[in-house]
Amino acid sequence: MLTTTRTENAYELALQNFDAAADVLGLDNDTREMIKFPERVLTVSVPVRMDDGRIRRFEAYRVQHSSARGPGKGGIRYHPQVTLDEVKALATWMTWKCAVVNIPFGGAKGGVTCDPKHMSAHELERLTRRYTSAILPLIGPEKDIPAPDVYTNSQTMAWIMDTFSMMKGYAVPGVVTGKPLNLGGSLGRNEATGRGVFYTIECACQHLGLPLKGASVVVQGFGNAGSIAAQLLHAAGAKVIAVNDSSSGVYNRNGLNIPELMHLKSLTGKVEGFPEAEPITPEDLLALECDILVPAALENAVHVDNAAKVKAKVVAEAANGPLTPAADRVLEDKGVFIIPDILCNAGGVTVSYFEWVQDEQHLFWQEQDIYDRLEKVMKIAFNDVLKIRLDHKVDMRIAANMLGIGRVADAVRVRGIYP
Numbered sequence: 001m002l003t004t005t006r007t008e009n010a011y012e013l014a015l016q017n018f019d020a021a022a023d024v025l026g027l028d029n030d031t032r033e034m035i036k037f038p039e040r041v042l043t044v045s046v047p048v049r050m051d052d053g054r055i056r057r058f059e060a061y062r063v064q065h066s067s068a069r070g071p072g073k074g075g076i077r078y079h080p081q082v083t084l085d086e087v088k089a090l091a092t093w094m095t096w097k098c099a100v101v102n103i104p105f106g107g108a109k110g111g112v113t114c115d116p117k118h119m120s121a122h123e124l125e126r127l128t129r130r131y132t133s134a135i136l137p138l139i140g141p142e143k144d145i146p147a148p149d150v151y152t153n154s155q156t157m158a159w160i161m162d163t164f165s166m167m168k169g170y171a172v173p174g175v176v177t178g179k180p181l182n183l184g185g186s187l188g189r190n191e192a193t194g195r196g197v198f199y200t201i202e203c204a205c206q207h208l209g210l211p212l213k214g215a216s217v218v219v220q221g222f223g224n225a226g227s228i229a230a231q232l233l234h235a236a237g238a239k240v241i242a243v244n245d246s247s248s249g250v251y252n253r254n255g256l257n258i259p260e261l262m263h264l265k266s267l268t269g270k271v272e273g274f275p276e277a278e279p280i281t282p283e284d285l286l287a288l289e290c291d292i293l294v295p296a297a298l299e300n301a302v303h304v305d306n307a308a309k310v311k312a313k314v315v316a317e318a319a320n321g322p323l324t325p326a327a328d329r330v331l332e333d334k335g336v337f338i339i340p341d342i343l344c345n346a347g348g349v350t351v352s353y354f355e356w357v358q359d360e361q362h363l364f365w366q367e368q369d370i371y372d373r374l375e376k377v378m379k380i381a382f383n384d385v386l387k388i389r390l391d392h393k394v395d396m397r398i399a400a401n402m403l404g405i406g407r408v409a410d411a412v413r414v415r416g417i418y419p
Contacts, residue, residue, distance in 0.1 A: 072108030075149025096404030194228025196347015
């Protein structure tokens with residue numbers, strides 16, 4: 001198993017984080033009632049014909065949390081543990097995340113309760129097209145724009161884009177982001193989340209006076225975000241001493257060769273068996289002494305029962321909700337500097353916004369231009385959050401939530417209520 005995740009209700013945790021930030025902001029009850037809860041929740045039953053001819057029914061969801069600042073934006077995940085409350089939590093976090101980096105989107109999220117590791121490509125395509133048909137009334141470039149998430153990818157987005165376009169009768173590339181390049185995808189999108197994580201770690205190290213070159217790093221979750229962040233940190237001279245994935249972990253106190261490890265992962269699908277490294281359990285990985293810990297897996301990986309064992313100076317949340325509120329308090333008491341998820345991993349949605357803009361304009365940018373724009377957005381957002389932290393003497397999570405919630409609250413106040 002990848003994580004030592006406890007069973008926590010992600011949506012309840014999201015609401016706790018909201019209340020903590022709203023209290024510091026002094027948000028009135030009327031505004032809280034308008035922005036705290038999802039605007040729209042859709043649960044659908046998705047029948048799919050499997051390769052053996054039988055029909056299987058899958059439960060699936062699409063949640064639109066807020067449209068106060070623009071269309072809904074958020075990924076679709078395929079995972080056997082997907083629940084409605086999880087999707088509601090993720091949609092909520094997406095609202096604040098988009099506002100933190102100041103892009104004109106609201107939060108949304110989707111999920112299908114399935115095990116894609118035990119489904120063929122044909123079954124996944126049929127599932128995706130049927131799910132798209134079920135949520136069709138909710139999505140569109142001007143309404144709600146899905147993207148890849150856990151166990152979905154650019155091919156999944158291509159199927160969604162094609163299904164939506166066939167229903168409309170013309171190509172609509174802007175209905176999703178994270179598409180293949182030849183369907184209107186953006187350069188730099190695949191690296192965006194990990195690159196955003198890297199930029200915020202750079203900022204944190206600068207603020208703390210911690211040299212990035214030579215810093216020891218542990219990455220929990222060697223998927224897209226975790227591997228790209230590890231690659232960029234390695235290239236910057238940091239020493240990545242341990243990583244793990246859903247089946248195994250590897251450790252070398254002198255540092256891992258990340259490009260070679262990424263090559264092994266691309267060939268075998270796992271990090272197990274990497275030369276010049278020893279196996280490590282998920283529990284021992286989180287407890288390693290290091291400068292920077294990057295939790296890049298699923299929610300609630302660090303909780304009240306294991307937070308005290310974390311020995312990192314900086315925790316950079318590449319995943320959504322990897323720390324519970326109780327873990328936050330433990331780490332804050334230990335003096336750990338936390339880069340919260342709605343800031344740290346916002347690179348993905350930022351470049352998704354860039355992709356949507358390019359699709360709508362029918363004009364595409366160069367890769368370096370995208371990286372430069374992303375770096376500017378992420379570093380401005382980090383400094384905005386840091387200023388709130390220092391001015392209000394709150395932790396980084398509350399500061400980030402204050403920034404995001406405050407911007408959404410301002411939009412709601414200006415727009416008013418209809419009718």
